[in-house]
Amino acid sequence: MEVQPLQTVLVVDDMATNIDILLEVLKGDYKVKVALNGEEALEVIDSPNPPDIVLMDIMMPEMDGYEVCRRMKLNKKSRYIPVIFVTTKNAEDDETFGFELGAVDYITKPINPAIVKARVKTHLALHNQSIALEHQVADRTKDLYSTRLEIVRRLGIAAEYRDNETGLHIIRMSKYCRTIAKGFGFCDKEADILLNAAPMHDVGKIGIPDNILIKPGKLTPEEWKTMMTHTAIGGKIIGVHDNNLMTTARTVALTHHEKWNGTGYPNGLSGKNIPIEGRIAAIADVFDALTSKRPYKNAWPEEKAFDLILKERGEHFDPELVEIFFKNIEEIISIKQQYSK
Structure with missing residues (x-):
C-alpha cells in the first residue's frame, strides 16, 4: 500500500512558546513549518512548496494575522489555503471580521490539543475534497471540450469532401486565422479557439447540390444565389450554443463572406459590424482559395493573390487586418508551404 506524504501545516506566531506548543501537538501527524511574523509567513x-493549511495568531507586530489572511486571499496561488486563527481575541466581532477576510475557523488560546487536532483534520479533509472535486470538474470539462473539438473537425472535413477539397485547405485556412488573430491581439487561448472553430467555416456546403457545388464552370446567377445559402445553412447546422468554441464556429460560418464595404452575404454587414472572427476568416479563406487549385480555376501565384488582397483593402477586407496579414507574411507563406498539396 502506497504511503501518502504528510501534509504541511504552517504555524505563525510571534511567541516561540506558542509555536512550541502547537509543534508538539501536530508534529506526529503533519509536517510543520513555522514563521515568527507576517512577512515570514x-x-x-508564496514558496514553491506552500503549506496545506495555516494556523495563525492575530496579534503580531508590524503585520497582524488579519493582514496576512487578507493578502493570502488576494493571491491566486494562496487564496484557497485554509486559515485557522489561534488567538486570545475571541469576541464575536473579532471572529466575524476574521471570517469575512476568509478564515475558516477560530481556536481560542490556551489551546486544547484534541480540539486543534480535530479542527486541522476536518479542514484539511474539506480542502482535499474541494481540490479533488475541482480536478474532477476540470477533467470532465477537458473531455467535453475535446469531444466538441473533434465534432468540429469532423464536420469541417465532411464539408471539404463535399467540396472536392482535401483537408489541407481547412488546416491552412485555420492556421492563417490564428496567425492574423495573434497579430490583432488575441491571447493564445482566444487564438486557439478561432484556430479550432475555423474548420467549420464552409460546413454549410453539405447542403448545396452537387451540380452547383462541384460545377467546373462559372455559376449562373440563380446557381450563385443557391451557393450563397451555405453560410446560413452552416449557422443552422452548428446551432446556438453557450460555449466559446461552438459560438465562434457559428460566427465564422455565418460571416466569413461578409465584406467590409457591406456588399457581402448573407446579411450585408459592414465594417466593424462584422464580427472580428468573420473578418479574420475572410482574408484567410480568400487567400487560400486564390492560391489553391479548384475545379473551376488554377492556383494563382502568391504575388497575384497579394495584389488582390491589397486592392480589396477597405472594400472586401478590414484594412487593419490586411496590414496585420502582410506584417506576418513570412509565417503565412511558411504555413502554405508546410501544408501544400
Whole structure:
C-alpha cells in the first residue's frame, strides 16, 4: 500500500512558546513549518512548496494575522489555503471580521490539543475534497471540450469532401486565422479557439447540390444565389450554443463572406459590424482559395493573390487586418508551404 506524504501545516506566531506548543501537538501527524511574523509567513506561503493549511495568531507586530489572511486571499496561488486563527481575541466581532477576510475557523488560546487536532483534520479533509472535486470538474470539462473539438473537425472535413477539397485547405485556412488573430491581439487561448472553430467555416456546403457545388464552370446567377445559402445553412447546422468554441464556429460560418464595404452575404454587414472572427476568416479563406487549385480555376501565384488582397483593402477586407496579414507574411507563406498539396 502506497504511503501518502504528510501534509504541511504552517504555524505563525510571534511567541516561540506558542509555536512550541502547537509543534508538539501536530508534529506526529503533519509536517510543520513555522514563521515568527507576517512577512515570514507570506514568504513560506508564496514558496514553491506552500503549506496545506495555516494556523495563525492575530496579534503580531508590524503585520497582524488579519493582514496576512487578507493578502493570502488576494493571491491566486494562496487564496484557497485554509486559515485557522489561534488567538486570545475571541469576541464575536473579532471572529466575524476574521471570517469575512476568509478564515475558516477560530481556536481560542490556551489551546486544547484534541480540539486543534480535530479542527486541522476536518479542514484539511474539506480542502482535499474541494481540490479533488475541482480536478474532477476540470477533467470532465477537458473531455467535453475535446469531444466538441473533434465534432468540429469532423464536420469541417465532411464539408471539404463535399467540396472536392482535401483537408489541407481547412488546416491552412485555420492556421492563417490564428496567425492574423495573434497579430490583432488575441491571447493564445482566444487564438486557439478561432484556430479550432475555423474548420467549420464552409460546413454549410453539405447542403448545396452537387451540380452547383462541384460545377467546373462559372455559376449562373440563380446557381450563385443557391451557393450563397451555405453560410446560413452552416449557422443552422452548428446551432446556438453557450460555449466559446461552438459560438465562434457559428460566427465564422455565418460571416466569413461578409465584406467590409457591406456588399457581402448573407446579411450585408459592414465594417466593424462584422464580427472580428468573420473578418479574420475572410482574408484567410480568400487567400487560400486564390492560391489553391479548384475545379473551376488554377492556383494563382502568391504575388497575384497579394495584389488582390491589397486592392480589396477597405472594400472586401478590414484594412487593419490586411496590414496585420502582410506584417506576418513570412509565417503565412511558411504555413502554405508546410501544408501544400
